[in-house]
Amino acid sequence: MAQGHKFESNSAAVNWLEARLPIISLLYGALGPGYAAPRNLNYWWNFGSLAGLILVIQLITGIILAMHYVPHVDLAFDSVERIMRDVNYGWLMRYMHANGASFFFIAVYIHIFRGIYYGSYKAPREMLWMLGLVIYLLMMATAFMGYVLPWGQMSFWGATVITNLFSAIPVVGDYIVTLLWGGFSVDNPTLNRFFSLHYLLPFLITGVVILHIWALHLPGSNNPLGIEAKDNKDRIPFHPFYTIKDVFGIGVFLIVFALFLFYAPNSMGEPDNYIPANSMVTPDHIVPEWYYLPFYAILKSFTINILWIPAKLWGVVAMFASILILFALPWLDSSKVRSMQFRPLSKFFFVLLLVDVFVLGYTGSQKPEGILPLISALGTAWYFAHFIVITPLLSKFESTLPLPESISAAVLKKSA
């Protein structure tokens, strides 16, 4: 465990509290000078605190929106427009919440890819990695249900398409779908339960975030070199060094956020969602929010039945497997070298994976016409091959570059 400053206080009141509930020393050790972090963390390490900040923004704006929103199929759309027009700063709350969802995913995607690049999932941080993936899964569910609440056309048809996926599950599929809907189609009971769960899940996320930070503080942060910090020459106290760096990162991130929020608040949404839900009119092209697009492409990439299993079930299984496989990443990659800075081949394949995900994101956003279904299928194949074949092979056969002796040696040599 990293050795930070020990908490001490001269205040009798603080010491009285500490003897009964050591919460100040807990925070001191988690986010203050008591946490010793590697001295060489780069800006990619800012995205964890950024994701945490947006979680707080989403909670606050969401709770305020819930004060004005009406979860009923006849009133939901109107109540959102009332928020936009008549509630004081309601437009600000709603646009913050809607764009906040996108920025939450931006921060978390960068955070995940940073973890992959620098091998942050490797021992002894497997629990940290898996808890992060649990947070990500909860986010996906929360965002999906949140998108249904305005009860626009995309809300309704997105809900219909996604809930129908579960009908692909053999035997119990139809029962599960009926349970999700609370009836025999997406209707008022569906909206009500989605609202209830959309309110609940963020608090579960908050709970898992606390576990995530707990699991971080036992082994301490990974770092760009991927080697363990040996002593306090390799480390600096979290406060004031990383607190001020996080504050600076928050400033930059909020500037970008504000640009979207105030000047292009609808650019990441679908115009169709400003049309009230209508079960009699199907939109031309049902697309999910951008952050699901690669998975949507994987879902759609199976177009023929293989081994008597229907294409739809293959698609659903592949879509869930594409996320679940990340849970196995710490064991698929057995290389002792964490950071891809010292793994040139892995770095190359990492870039290919990134390209692959963007390609899938693009094909997911388009109608499956022409060459696109083929590209989706190849992209899906590559995605799974990356984790199941390439990663284990690389960890066996890749010749890695020599690791530096210590963080301080590497960093100080560079600056000297």
Next chain:
Amino acid sequence: MKMFKNTVVGLIVVAGLAFGVAASEGGAHLEKQKWSFNGPFGTFDKASAQRGFQVYREVCASCHALKYFKFRNLEDIGYEKEMIGAFAAEYEVPGDIDEAGDATVRAGLPQDAIPSPFANENAARASNGGALPPDLSLITKARAHGPDYVYNLLTGFGDAPDDIELRDGLHYNPFFKGSQIAMAEPISDDLVEYQDGTPATKEQIAKDITMFLTWAGEPKLEARHVLGLRVLLYLLAFTILAYFSMKKIWAPVKRGEDVWGDK
């Protein structure tokens, strides 16, 4: 690391282009107009929005509802309270139940929404050859590039090319999905007589109604732009201060000094 950064930047550019392409697909190419509300300092042209309101009342309102629009909102585009009251009073709206238990009607008040031209969807369809005239409250947000779409649609009627066979009761408009629209060409030169004397060309009318509808769809746009500027100026100052604070605090670390003090 450089290759990594270049790839990320490249991917973001590609994603942006793909997004732009995706957003502009479908229908004829929209001729982009210069709108006063575009851009970070954009505001509504109030005179144009007022003319647009006149067009809406005299032309569009006979078929299209505007359910989220309230008369009191007109203050935002520069109408006096008395005028708003007068506009509202021209309409009859359902009143309270009287002492005998019967429904009543009363004159409209500023807090009322403009009454819908039809009692319900069936009535609307029955009067329009089976087609439903959409509510226009959000029309500029519910279509890709909404304001340009509305302008081009209104000015884009014409004779159908030979390879398109118009179905009964439909009209050719290349900007509409499927190129066939139930609405007949709604505007023409001098269809209205503007109170402020502006020549009422077809293009002018289309511009004015688009201005009005964009405002009706996003009435808080100006407040959003003003607040955005203030927030950004604040964040910029905050971030610059944070940057130099960070540089100062990190200086001993960068020099390789022991920052643990007591250790």
